[in-house]
Amino acid sequence: MAKGLLLNGLEVLSGRPIPLVVLLSIITFILWSSILNTSSKKKYHLPNLVPGLPIIGNAHQIPSQDFCLHVEKLAKSYGGKMFTLKFGKTFWVFLNNTRDVNELLEKRAAKSSSRMDFPMAAGLMSNHKRMLLLPYGDLWRRERKVAHSILNVNQQNLFQPFQDVESKALLYNYLQDPSCWWKAHGSFSASVIMSVIFGRRAAIGDANTEAALKCSEQFEHYLEPGRAVVDVLPFLMKIPWLKNLQPWRWYGDAQYRRTLGVYRKEMDDLRERRRLGTQKPCFMSELLDSKQDAQFSEEELLFIGGAMIEAGTGTTRLSLHQCVAAAVACPDWPVRVRAQLDQVCGANAERLPDFNDATNLPLIKAAVKESFRWKPTVAETGVPHTLSEDDSYMGFTIPSGSIIVYNHWAIANSSSEYEQPDRFWPERFLNDDLDKPTKGHLGFGTGRRVCVGYNVGVSNMFIALARLLYCFEFEPVPSAPIDLSSPRLLRGSIEKAGFEVKIKVRSEAHRQLIERECRDVAL
Structure with a gap:
């Protein structure tokens, strides 16, 4: 049945009979895949292999x-234990509790730190240049080192002036048009990272920034298994x-050209400002001055800048969305947080946090x-890790090349992992790990592939959330209750x-504070 659907689909796409050589290639692949699948089942003992179909799994x-x-749902059906899905030849092992995540992705990171060569996301859409999906190797280490040099905790003093300015602009945008709160979140997160990396700010509606965010959204869709037929x-x-009949190639190539065009425009504009002598100090300008860029091709350099834009905008923007939804759905916690803010900064809007x-x-x-924990909308099924060699765990044997992925949404919503997981409850993190940004949640990934910009993400969220909760109140719209059942519905676009x-705004005094402190920095 699967073979018939595949052949019929190819004939529809081509508009003419499939050439004999192609037909023979497909038949050969089917036979070879069946033999390989049988061999794998005999040699390996995979955890809870979910029944599927021949070839496509x-x-x-x-x-x-x-x-x-x-x-x-699968995680619940297996009692929180690991299970395996198969897509084409590739096994995907889903980890559904933090014990397994810590063991396989943290303690055994030497085996599980590479990435799968996704034909669509890594190949067609990124030309094997996106740092997120680079295999564990020399290029990844060189790019990671460059990114870490600007995004590590020791660079907080570099980011904080920009975060201060942009969070004030965020407050002013809220005050002027609260109905566009989600656009204000995007502008805040983008403008911080753009200021540091490219030396320019990004107002609401900035065309190239919005284009970058759209490219990132479309790319992330293909990190899930089976989204493109060519991945299966x-x-x-x-x-x-x-080649001339592959719609996945048309789409992937078009997305790659669009993404590269967005990043190239940022670099071209920066070089033009440098030529004119108007460029402000920034990371990318310093990289060019130091000649470190010589170790990368032009395309690799563009994707380094692009990776930082993606890392610096997505998590902050969507986490702010989460906080707004949580303030409405769980209205008790903002009351407690505001009481602390009023105690520190004054109950009558004396100063901003x-x-x-x-x-x-x-x-x-x-x-x-x-x-970062509650209802995750960033990588809600985790970012896939790839085993670089066979591994054994809990009586199972998993072959090299398998995907190991933390089931992010399932873990975050598991009562075995968190007390009252549906409740937005900050106090659950008032413990000895409070100042350890990656402890207690999977919002930044795990192991050696943990997000390199997590310190920036935390400080972005601290200053933005403190100031928003100090100055504004969030209430439900009775005719439009928030649906918390799906990350897609929370995330929007x-x-x-x-x-x-x-x-x-909380009071007239808070309005005057925003006008006084924030008007001059608003874009």
Whole structure:
């Protein structure tokens, strides 16, 4: 049945009979795949292999949206134990508790730190240049080193002036048009990272920044298994006679050109400002001055800058969305946080919170960590790790080349992992690990592939959330209750908010504070 559907689909796409050589290639692949699959089953003992079809495995079971809900259901059916899905030749092992995540992705990181060569996401859409999907090797280490040099904790003093300015602009944008709160989040997160990396700010509606965010959204969609037929049947990429008939190639190539164009424009504009003598100090300009860029091709250099934009915008923007939704859905915690803010900064809007207040605002720090845990909308099924050699665990044997992935949404919503997981409850993080940004949640990934910019993400969220909660209140829209059942519904898109909320300034004194402190820095 699967073979018939594949052949019929190819005939429809080509508009003419399939050439004999292609047909023979497909038949050969089917036979070879069946033999390989039988051999793998005999040699390896995979954890809870979910029944599927020959050749395509479980690809036909993938829902068109909300894949995370599908694998959460599977996690529950297996009692939180590991299970395995198969897509084409590749096994995907899903980890559904933090014990297994820590063992396989942290303690055994030497075996599980590489990435799968996704034909669509890594190949066609990125030309094997996106740092997120680079295999563990020389290029990844060189790019990671460059990124770490600007995003590590020792560079916080570099970021804080920009975070101060942009969080004030965020407040002013809220005050002027609270209905566009989600656009203000995007502008804040993008403008901080753009200021540091390229030396320019990004206002609401900035065309190139919005284009970058759209490219990132479309790319992330293909990190889930089975989203592209070529990921399930990668041999299709190797048949030259089909190159002009592959819609996945048309789409992937178009996305790659679009993404590269966005990053190239940023670099071209920076070089023009350098030529004119108007360029402000920034990371990319210093990289060019230091000649470190010589170790990278032009394309690699563009994707280094692009990777930082992606890392610096997505998590902050969507985590702020989460906090707004949580303030409406769980209205008790903002009351407690505001009481602490009023105690530190004054109940009558005497001054804005700042970074010097961090030690006196543990509830804000805890709320930031809770925003990375609660209802994750970034990599909700985890970013896939690839085994570089065979591994054995809990009586199972997993072959080299298998995907190991933390089931992010399922773990975050598991009552075995968190007390009252549906509740946004900052106090759960008031413990000895409060100041350890990656402890207690999987918002930044895990192991050697943990997000290199997590310190920037935490400080972004601290200053933005502290100031928003100090100055504004968030109320439900009775006719449009927030649906918390799906990350897709919470996330929304670049063009549209995922939910409705009523936002109002806390008092006239808070309004005057925003006007006084923030008007001059607004874009």
